[in-house]
Structures are given as structure tokens and as C-alpha cells.
Amino acid sequence: MNERMREFLTRLLDARGPSGAEAVPARVWRDEAATFADEVWLDVHGNSFAASGPEDAPRIMVAGHIDEIGLMVHHIDDEGYLYVQPIGGWDPQVLVGQRLAILTDHGDVPGVIGRKAIHLIDREEREKAVKLKDLWIDIGARDGDEARSRVSVGDVAVLHGDTMELANDRFAARSIDDRIGALVVLEALRRAAEKGLAVRAVSVATTQEEIGYRSGGGAATGTYGVDPAAAVAVDVTHATDHPSVDRKEFGDVKMGGGPVLTRGAVVNPVLYGLLKEAAGRAGVQLQVHAAPSATGTDADSMYTSRSGVAAAVVSIPNRYMHSPSQMVAASDVEAAAELIATFLAGLTGEESFLPE
Numbered sequence: 001m002n003e004r005m006r007e008f009l010t011r012l013l014d015a016r017g018p019s020g021a022e023a024v025p026a027r028v029w030r031d032e033a034a035t036f037a038d039e040v041w042l043d044v045h046g047n048s049f050a051a052s053g054p055e056d057a058p059r060i061m062v063a064g065h066i067d068e069i070g071l072m073v074h075h076i077d078d079e080g081y082l083y084v085q086p087i088g089g090w091d092p093q094v095l096v097g098q099r100l101a102i103l104t105d106h107g108d109v110p111g112v113i114g115r116k117a118i119h120l121i122d123r124e125e126r127e128k129a130v131k132l133k134d135l136w137i138d139i140g141a142r143d144g145d146e147a148r149s150r151v152s153v154g155d156v157a158v159l160h161g162d163t164m165e166l167a168n169d170r171f172a173a174r175s176i177d178d179r180i181g182a183l184v185v186l187e188a189l190r191r192a193a194e195k196g197l198a199v200r201a202v203s204v205a206t207t208q209e210e211i212g213y214r215s216g217g218g219a220a221t222g223t224y225g226v227d228p229a230a231a232v233a234v235d236v237t238h239a240t241d242h243p244s245v246d247r248k249e250f251g252d253v254k255m256g257g258g259p260v261l262t263r264g265a266v267v268n269p270v271l272y273g274l275l276k277e278a279a280g281r282a283g284v285q286l287q288v289h290a291a292p293s294a295t296g297t298d299a300d301s302m303y304t305s306r307s308g309v310a311a312a313v314v315s316i317p318n319r320y321m322h323s324p325s326q327m328v329a330a331s332d333v334e335a336a337a338e339l340i341a342t343f344l345a346g347l348t349g350e351e352s353f354l355p356e
């Protein structure tokens with residue numbers, strides 16, 4: 001990964017933006033897009049768009065969601081402790097003892113997630129999984145009035161978990177799902193524009209996927225607005241190459257094994273074929289994931305947009321999803337960007353996506 005991409009990756013991953021409050025990372029994404037794209041814009045749901053290629057040609061959309069999971073303050077008690085609801089799917093075991101930043105109108109407020117110490121938990125309770133309602137946030141306030149002067153109900157929070165580089169060009173960060181997809185679609189647009197485009201390629205950083213990919217989220221309105229002939233969702237998928245995961249149940253996906261193409265009802269077979277062909281031309285090794293019904297990505301709302309949109313899913317293998325230490329390999333990120341750029345630059349604009 002070159003220095004420019006690495007610098008952008010860190011800037012984008014470390015920006016704080018849980019679902020519904022994505023303005024900061026979205027601005028980072030648009031600032032980067034403005035350095036090369038023909039056109040950059042924002043819609044009322046916070047989706048960010050960047051387009052290149054002939055304006056009157058068919059539009060092909062590639063999208064990664066820019067939101068991340070987080071927490072929302074919903075009660076502050078008289079002792080000054082904060083209680084939260086989840087934004088997206090948390091395993092509460094992951095939350096115990098974490099440090100976080102509460103994003104308020106007057107700046108970030110640091111806090112820690114409290115639980116009584118092991119010594120104070122009786123034997124029976126130790127066997128049980130902790131629930132979110134048993135946890136609280138401690139910002140160091142002396143009482144409720146002080147806490148309420150610093151934090152308000154409805155403020156959102158994200159855990160600490162800034163980008164950390166590991167051996168073999170692997171890195172960990174709390175926002176990899178799916179800031180990394182938003183990065184890939186922008187890098188793919190840059191590379192496709194350099195290769196030459198016969199279609200209007202539109203990269204989108206969608207919002208609210210973690211809370212609404214099925215019923216909408218930003219992808220629903222974003223896809224309606226772009227009105228594309230085809231749309232590719234770029235997201236993360238579970239790498240299953242670590243201990244205690246059953247491949248008979250979850251399939252065989254390796255981190256560093258290349259991007260993953262999804263097969264299933266949501267995925268248009270013509271589009272799938274074009275992506276596979278592009279991988280061959282780009283020399284990109286692919287892995288395949290089976291999704292007989294929903295994909296659990298933005299593609300689930302893209303493919304039912306208007307009278308139907310040809311959709312596909314390209315995923316980056318990700319270990320420890322929905323934790324502050326999600327991990328991906330730089331080689332998979334690069335390969336996904338190159339695969340999508342090769343796909344976009346290879347389109348003539350004459351393609352039919354009818355499944356004949």
C-alpha cells in the first residue's frame with residue numbers, strides 16, 4: 001500500500017462517525033474525492049457521492065458504508081453515571097472496561113465503560129454473559145448535574161480503537177466495518193478514471209447501514225438518487241481463519257486470501273460474471289461466499305431500488321467484526337480496489353444485466 005493510500009486510510013478509519021452521525025468521516029471522504037473526481041456531492045441523508053466518466057453514459061454505482069457501530073446515551077442518573085443503547089450490533093462482552101469518546105456539541109468527552117470488579121461478582125453470576133443494561137459509562141463526574149452539564153441524552157459515542165499496524169501489512173481499527181469499503185470504492189474510482197471510463201462511475205459513501213441495511217439506511221435513498229444500471233456494495237465479511245469458528249457452518253474465508261464475491265439471489269448473475277472476469281484480467285485471486293437469501297449488506301436495499309437494480313457484493317475478509325480491533329490485510333484492500341477499477345474501466349456502457 002502506497003504512502004498516500006495509507007495516510008488516507010488512517011485519516012478515514014480514525015474519524016468518528018457512528019450510524020446517524022457520519023458527518024466527520026463523510027467530510028474526510030469528500031475532501032479526498034475532490035482531489036480527483038469530476039463531481040462530488042452530498043444528499044439529505046448524509047450519503048456522499050463522487051463521479052467520473054462521461055456524464056451521459058449509463059451510471060454504475062459502487063458503494064461502501066461510512067458509518068460504524070457505536071452507543072447512544074439514553075439516561076444519566078443522579079450519581080452521574082450514563083446508560084446507553086447500542087447503535088448497531090454489539091457483543092456486550094466486548095464493551096466491558098473499554099474507553100470511549102462521547103461526541104457532544106461542545107467537543108469529545110472521555111469516558112470508560114464500568115462493570116463491578118471480578119471480586120465483587122458472585123460465582124453464579126460469573127458464568128453468565130454480561131448484558132448492556134448491566135454496564136454504565138463513567139465520565140468522572142461528581143454527580144448527575146455535573147454529568148448532565150457535559151453530556152446530553154442522545155449524544156453518541158464510539159470506543160477508542162485507532163488504527164494499529166500489525167505484522168505482514170495487516171492492520172486493526174474499530175471502524176473497519178465498513179470505513180474500509182468506503183475507502184475501496186473511492187480508490188477504485190481513482191484508478192478507474194486513470195484507466196479510462198466509458199460509463200459514469202459513481203462511488204458512494206452510504207450512511208446508516210449498521211441500523212438499516214434491510215429497510216433502507218442511506219443506500220436506499222442513495223441508490224434511488226443515482227438511478228444506476230448496476231450497483232456493487234463493498235463491505236466486510238467474516239474471515240473464518242481464526243480459532244473457534246466452524247467452517248462447516250460459516251464457510252472458508254481467509255484474511256489475505258483476496259476479496260470475496262457473494263453468490264445468491266440478491267446478486268445479479270451477469271454482474272457477478274463481469275466481476276469475476278475483471279478479477280481474471282486484474283490478476284486478483286477471489287474467494288466466494290454463498291448467501292442464499294439476504295446478504296446483510298447495502299446490496300439488500302440496492303437491488304430493490306426503483307424497478308430493480310443489478311446488484312453484487314465484494315467483501316474484504318475481516319477478523320473480529322464489531323469489536324474495537326477488527327483486522328484486515330492491506331493486500332485484500334488493494335486487490336478489491338484494483339478488481340473494481342478493472343471492472344469499471346472494462347465496461348462499454350452497452351451491457352445488459354437481464355438474467356437471460
Ligand SMILES: [Zn+2]
Binds near residue numbers: 322
Ligand atoms: Zn457491521
